[in-house]
Amino acid sequence: xxxxxxxxxxxxxxxxxxxxxxxxxxxxxxxxxxxxxxxxxxxxxxxxxxxxxxxxxxxxxxxxxxxxxxxxxxxxxxxxxxxxxxxxxxxxxxxxxxxxxxxxxxxxxxxxxxxxxxxxxxxxxxxxxxxxxxxxxxxxxxxxxxxxxxxxxxxxxxxxxxxxxxxxxxxxxxxxxxxxxxxxxxxxxxxxxxxxxxxxxxxxxxxxxxxxxxxxxxxxxxxxxxxxxxxxxxxxxxxxxxxxxxxxxxxxxxxxxxxxxxxxxxxxxxxxxxxxxxxxxxxxxxxxxxxxxxxxxxxxxxxxxxxxxxxxxxxxxxxxxxxxxxxxxxxxxxxxxxxxxxxxxxxxxxxxxxxxxxxxxxxxxxx
Numbered sequence: 001x002x003x004x005x006x007x008x009x010x011x012x013x014x015x016x017x018x019x020x021x022x023x024x025x026x027x028x029x030x031x032x033x034x035x036x037x038x039x040x041x042x043x044x045x046x047x048x049x050x051x052x053x054x055x056x057x058x059x060x061x062x063x064x065x066x067x068x069x070x071x072x073x074x075x076x077x078x079x080x081x082x083x084x085x086x087x088x089x090x091x092x093x094x095x096x097x098x099x100x101x102x103x104x105x106x107x108x109x110x111x112x113x114x115x116x117x118x119x120x121x122x123x124x125x126x127x128x129x130x131x132x133x134x135x136x137x138x139x140x141x142x143x144x145x146x147x148x149x150x151x152x153x154x155x156x157x158x159x160x161x162x163x164x165x166x167x168x169x170x171x172x173x174x175x176x177x178x179x180x181x182x183x184x185x186x187x188x189x190x191x192x193x194x195x196x197x198x199x200x201x202x203x204x205x206x207x208x209x210x211x212x213x214x215x216x217x218x219x220x221x222x223x224x225x226x227x228x229x230x231x232x233x234x235x236x237x238x239x240x241x242x243x244x245x246x247x248x249x250x251x252x253x254x255x256x257x258x259x260x261x262x263x264x265x266x267x268x269x270x271x272x273x274x275x276x277x278x279x280x281x282x283x284x285x286x287x288x289x290x291x292x293x294x295x296x297x298x299x300x301x302x303x304x305x306x307x308x309x310x311x312x313x314x315x316x317x318x319x320x321x322x323x324x325x326x327x328x329x330x331x332x333x334x335x336x337x338x339x340x341x342x343x344x345x346x347x348x349x350x351x352x353x354x355x356x357x358x359x360x361x362x363x364x365x366x367x
Contacts (some may be wrong), residue, residue: 004203010207019031020049020173020349031175032176045333048246049153049155051066055114056110061313071338071342089092090154094152096146098146099285129144129145137243189312200335220322226329227308228268228308229331234300236297237299238256238260251278261282265278310333316344317363
């Protein structure tokens with residue numbers, strides 16, 4: 001039986017980034033994937049490359065995110081080449097709009113708090129400053145200001161995933177979709193048994209299976225609590241340019257469509273369903289920001305599930321009981337993709353995770 005250097009359990013955004021990062025450095029990689037039936041968080045990702053709302057009270061997360069943003073330009077160029085088209089990476093800054101005085105004051109307090117934690121580039125813009133920044137943007141009267149982070153941006157997450165998958169193929173990785181993992185054995189190598197009766201052997205393995213992470217992590221001696229948090233999205237028809245910068249829950253893509261989102265429904269429901277009440281609330285807020293959207297046609301709406309840890313931060317670890325077995329899970333796999341394909345993959349190849357992720361060990365959930 002063929003023995004791979006590394007088996008990645010999960011072919012979504014996180015697993016594909018780690019797998020490509022390892023394969024592009026010469027490792028013989030197998031990606032075990034659920035295929036098209038998998039509940040991919042990438043399908044519901046809003047597409048932001050985002051730092052301004054992350055890291056409050058968690059400096060390690062803030063630093064990990066900032067480093068990811070710094071590495072994204074080079075990664076975007078590489079992935080566009082693999083995908084065969086522009087993956088939509090734009091990083092001219094990002095906004096969080098404030099509707100009314102209460103939201104403005106809450107955002108002001110947040111910006112001040114983040115300044116005290118080292119986020120010196122994040123700033124609060126008045127309505128007048130917003131109009132100076134985007135003179136062609138017709139904002140609604142309820143928009144009183146916004147926070148602005150000049151390093152933030154956005155991307156097409158499905159094209160990112162396509163780029164990683166094409167990069168895996170170019171690096172000679174094996175993509176093995178369509179069957180769940182049912183057992184992991186450890187002898188001279190890891191032997192990964194699948195529901196279709198096949199097995200894969202590898203010297204190392206990485207559990208990066210999103211909502212399936214908790215079940216698989218127990219097979220390598222790790223307890224990593226993960227729950228589903230639903231997000232819903234709306235996308236409109238193609239429209240004339242109206243929003244030059246992406247915002248939290250509102251962005252215009254390079255194709256001209258406007259994407260509206262995204263909910264955080266932490267209700268324990270394991271289905272990626274949509275709900276009219278939530279969609280209408282999202283749409284109403286978007287129209288308050290950009291009144292011209294009231295005339296736009298909605299083309300489709302959808303829901304997806306994010307894998308969320310109890311404190312909403314990533315979790316990375318190597319197993320003490322199964323050396324050479326690693327776990328990785330996060331809800332921000334697009335923003336952090338450059339880190340997962342870079343230093344995290346390098347650490348897995350070396351057999352030691354980077355010091356930058358030491359704070360994200362899942363043992364913190366059991367103290």
